[in-house]
Amino acid sequence: MIKKRIYSPGPVDVSPYTSLEMAKPIIHHRTKEFEAVVAQCVEGLKYVFQTEGDVLIFASSGTGAMEGAVCNILNPGDKAICVRGGKFGERWSQLVSKFGGEPINIDVQWGQAVDPAVIADKLKADPGIRAVYMQASETSTGVEGPVREVAEIVGQCDGALLVVDGITAVGVMDMPVDKWGLDIVVGGSQKAWRLPPGLAFASVSEKAWGFVEKCTQPRYYFDWTKERKSLGKNTTAYTPAVSLMIGLNQVLGEIKEEGLEALFARSASYAEAFRSGMKALGLRLFAPDSPSDSITAVLGPEGMDAGLIVKHLASKYGITIAGGQDDAKGKIFRVSHMGYLDALDMITAVAAVEMTLKELGQTVELGAGVRAAEEVLTGK
Numbered sequence: 001m002i003k004k005r006i007y008s009p010g011p012v013d014v015s016p017y018t019s020l021e022m023a024k025p026i027i028h029h030r031t032k033e034f035e036a037v038v039a040q041c042v043e044g045l046k047y048v049f050q051t052e053g054d055v056l057i058f059a060s061s062g063t064g065a066m067e068g069a070v071c072n073i074l075n076p077g078d079k080a081i082c083v084r085g086g087k088f089g090e091r092w093s094q095l096v097s098k099f100g101g102e103p104i105n106i107d108v109q110w111g112q113a114v115d116p117a118v119i120a121d122k123l124k125a126d127p128g129i130r131a132v133y134m135q136a137s138e139t140s141t142g143v144e145g146p147v148r149e150v151a152e153i154v155g156q157c158d159g160a161l162l163v164v165d166g167i168t169a170v171g172v173m174d175m176p177v178d179k180w181g182l183d184i185v186v187g188g189s190q191k192a193w194r195l196p197p198g199l200a201f202a203s204v205s206e207k208a209w210g211f212v213e214k215c216t217q218p219r220y221y222f223d224w225t226k227e228r229k230s231l232g233k234n235t236t237a238y239t240p241a242v243s244l245m246i247g248l249n250q251v252l253g254e255i256k257e258e259g260l261e262a263l264f265a266r267s268a269s270y271a272e273a274f275r276s277g278m279k280a281l282g283l284r285l286f287a288p289d290s291p292s293d294s295i296t297a298v299l300g301p302e303g304m305d306a307g308l309i310v311k312h313l314a315s316k317y318g319i320t321i322a323g324g325q326d327d328a329k330g331k332i333f334r335v336s337h338m339g340y341l342d343a344l345d346m347i348t349a350v351a352a353v354e355m356t357l358k359e360l361g362q363t364v365e366l367g368a369g370v371r372a373a374e375e376v377l378t379g380k
């Protein structure tokens with residue numbers, strides 16, 4: 001018997017309490033009962049996004065909210081800076097092109113964060129730039145982006161919006177939408193929300209709504225004006241993902257009970273424990289300078305295909321993690337710190353990597369990684 005464990009950067013593990021909520025008999029969405037669910041979801045989402053503004057909900061994967069964050073604000077020919085330091089930064093650039101915009105790509109070496117000064121220079125050089133698209137956490141590389149610094153820069157430009165992919169950041173790290181002046185932040189349910197895939201979120205500032213009003217781009221399902229109007233009446237424009245939203249309410253209740261500060265501190269401690277464990281095993285981090293707290297990307301041992309670690313964890317221990325993509329394929333493995341997991345789950349992840357390395361013929365001191373992780377989690 002192998003007990004299955006999932007440490008992938010989405011989907012993540014879902015708690016049995018959430019699953020039980022979602023397993024309840026389906027209710028119709030055009031009812032008072034479901035209106036209460038919508039109202040509660042919106043209130044809870046505003047708490048986690050830390051905004052008084054709108055947070056829209058879509059029955060789609062996270063990319064749906066990303067698409068909406070392009071087709072609702074950019075007109076054909078509009079220029080937009082896209083920070084490309086990984087797979088998801090590339091997605092922003094592709095979306096801008098698809099909708100007839102002109103991406104101004106800032107290519108960043110994978111594993112490193114963008115330098116905000118480069119964004120400031122580009123904005124200064126071209127006042128026609130309408131938006132800056134970036135990742136708060138680039139899941140393909142495990143890098144945390146300098147959202148706060150970039151927000152300060154973009155906030156000084158009346159003609160440009162800051163759009164943040166917070167899909168693996170919201171609910172993990174402190175990113176207060178209103179306080180930092182983030183115009184659009186997108187999220188996805190299969191990450192820190194501890195839910196199955198299928199819901200996408202987007203917070204939208206008043207400044208961003210001004211852009212939406214002037215946007216002539218064709219759009220239908222992802223027409224944000226329509227969705228805002230419906231949410232104002234505690235309903236959704238189209239059939240919502242009813243069961244997922246019921247599950248979302250359950251998770252939001254747990255998050256409120258824990259409190260954001262405690263949640264962020266807990267996520268940070270798991271990430272720090274895992275990173276410490278990996279370093280104690282002699283492994284190097286792919287993003288040592290600005291690691292994300294939602295996911296850690298680790299370089300495999302010198303001369304070894306890191307994909308073997310991913311395969312061994314799955315076949316011997318029933319553990320799902322992620323490998324590297326594109327140029328990072330075979331070089332890194334990625335372990336998530338999101339979802340229904342606790343400190344001991346992080347220890348399990350470190351122990352599993354430790355045992356895997358040993359079984360794959362590497363020289364490791366068994367227990368060294370676990371000890372280092374435990375030292376972090378117990379405050380030494």
Ligand SMILES: Cc1ncc(COP(=O)(O)O)c(C=O)c1O
Nearest residue numbers: 061062063088137139167168188
């Ligand atoms: C940072 C980031 N952006 C965008 C996406 C795309 O989200 P989805 O696969 O839900 O469409 C992901 C998913 O892994 C992600 O981690």
